Amino acid sequence: ETGVTQTPRHLVMGMTNKKSLKCEQHLGHNAMYWYKQSAKKPLELMFVYNFKEQTENNSVPSRFSPECPNSSHLFLHLHTLQPEDSALYLCASSQDLRLTASYEQYFGPGTRLTVT
Amino acid sequence: RKEVEQDPGPFNVPEGATVAFNCTYSNSASQSFFWYRQDCRKEPKLLMSVYSSGNEDGRFTAQLNRASQYISLLIRDSKLSDSATYLCVVNADYGGATNKLIFGTGTLLAVQP
Numbered sequence: 001e002t003g004v005t006q007t008p009r010h011l012v013m014g015m016t017n018k019k020s021l022k023c024e025q026h027l028g029h030n031a032m033y034w035y036k037q038s039a040k041k042p043l044e045l046m047f048v049y050n051f052k053e054q055t056e057n058n059s060v061p062s063r064f065s066p067e068c069p070n071s072s073h074l075f076l077h078l079h080t081l082q083p084e085d086s087a088l089y090l091c092a093s094s095q096d097l098r099l100t101a102s103y104e105q106y107f108g109p110g111t112r113l114t115v116t
Numbered sequence: 117r118k119e120v121e122q123d124p125g126p127f128n129v130p131e132g133a134t135v136a137f138n139c140t141y142s143n144s145a146s147q148s149f150f151w152y153r154q155d156c157r158k159e160p161k162l163l164m165s166v167y168s169s170g171n172e173d174g175r176f177t178a179q180l181n182r183a184s185q186y187i188s189l190l191i192r193d194s195k196l197s198d199s200a201t202y203l204c205v206v207n208a209d210y211g212g213a214t215n216k217l218i219f220g221t222g223t224l225l226a227v228q229p
Contacts, residue, residue: 042120043160043203043219056216090159099207099217100148107159 004108021076023091032074037088081115122220139187139204148207
């Protein structure tokens with residue numbers, strides 16, 4: 001596979017469930033990101049990892065727990081979510097954190113999460 | 117004030133029309149600027165970076181006005197396949213370890229046959 005992949009593509013979970021989202025990038029990048037995209041709202045950056053180390057936690061509630069075992073894999077562990085957490089969760093990667101015109105950020109297809 | 121502001125649209129235009137989107141940003145320290153395209157129920161993809169001198173890629177022209185803190189995207193000879201949401205994105209170095217990408221809510225373009 002190439003690019004950034006995410007599984008599952010769709011997830012429905014109850015508020016008491018525990019689930020995990022998985023992201024894998026095949027681009028040799030060192031930085032990986034989790035974003036949340038809700039309807040009518042801009043993409044919100046949640047977490048940033050660079051060389052497996054977390055460099056950004058954008059005031060995300062503790063019911064979202066990221067894990068980055070290596071530069072190619074990123075997980076988002078979910079537990080006791082709320083209905084307002086329903087959204088599209090996008091993973092992205094980039095060569096590093098510079099994010100200039102020469103260093104594009106590539107997105108995965110996203111996981112559409114519905115919390116019932 | 118939102119960090120990146122865009123008119124959400126929708127912009128409904130006929131095929132062949134020229135359409136322009138504007139975007140304003142609040143952080144004068146912003147250094148890099150982009151337009152991303154997001155198709156319905158798909159992920160965002162980089163359309164083009166925006167350079168200070170302005171730049172063109174085929175039917176697409178991007179302009180940056182640092183003094184007024186706005187970015188524009190012009191699409192000439194619109195195609196049906198141009199229908200998508202166009203996201204204005206700004207990279208602002210807040211002095212931390214990360215250059216963050218700040219996304220606008222996007223402008224929806226619908227090109228009609």
